[in-house]
Amino acid sequence: MSAPTAKLLLAADRRKVAPLDPAEPLTIGRAAANRLCLANQEGVSDHHAVVRFSSSQGWLVCDWQSSDGTFLEGRQVHQCRRLDDGDEIRLGRSGPVLVFKCAVTPAPPSSPAPQSISVGNKHVAVAEIRTASVQSEPQHPHIFSWWLLLCLGGLLLLPFPLLFWPLQAGALAGWILLGSRKQHKLTLVLRDGRALRHGFANRRTALAHRNGIRQAIGQDPALP
Structure with missing residues (x-):
C-alpha cells in the first residue's frame, strides 16, 4: 500500500500543521526529543503518542507512554488504531485535539457529481443537504x-x-x-430544517458515509 499524503492539524489553531512522513513515525509529547513537541500543552505526557504508517493497515495512531490516555474519536486507544480522514485525536482526557487530514484522491474529471444520495431506504437530493455528522451512543445506556x-x-x-x-x-x-456496544448515527440536516438519521453498527462505515456526503455537498470532511 502506497502512503497517501497526510498531516496533523491542531484543532484549536488549524494554521499549526505537522506533516506526516511514512518513512519516519511522528512521536508526540512534552519531551524535546519528540518530532512533535507540545511542551506547553496541559494533559500531554513526555512521551504520549505515535502516528506511523503501516503498509498493510495505513496510517495508525498508537498510545506510547501516556499517563492520561490517547483517544481517537472519543474512544481510548490501548495499542494502535487506524486513522481515517477527519478523525480527531485527543491527548489525555482534557488535552489538545489533533485532526488527521489525509489527501483524498479526486474523482476523474469525467465522473458526474451525484445528484442524490441514498440514506437507508430514502433518497435525498444533494442540493437539499446542509450538514452531515456522526454521533456515537451506547446501545444499552442503562x-x-x-x-x-x-x-x-x-x-x-x-x-x-x-x-x-x-x-x-x-x-x-x-x-x-x-x-461496549455502540450505535453510530449519521445525521443529515436538510436546508428546510428537517433531520434524517440512519444507524450503523460500525463507526468507520458511518464516518465513510459522512465524509462522502460532505465531499458531495462541497464541505471539508475534516470539519468537526
Missing part, C-alpha cells in the same frame, strides 16, 4: 443500573456459592459485552 441491580439481588444467594458466583460472573460478562 446497562450499569441493571448490572448493579442484578449484583445486589445476587447477594441473596451468597449462602449458596454454587449459585452466587456463576450469577456474578455472568452479570460481569454481560455488563462488559453489552456496555
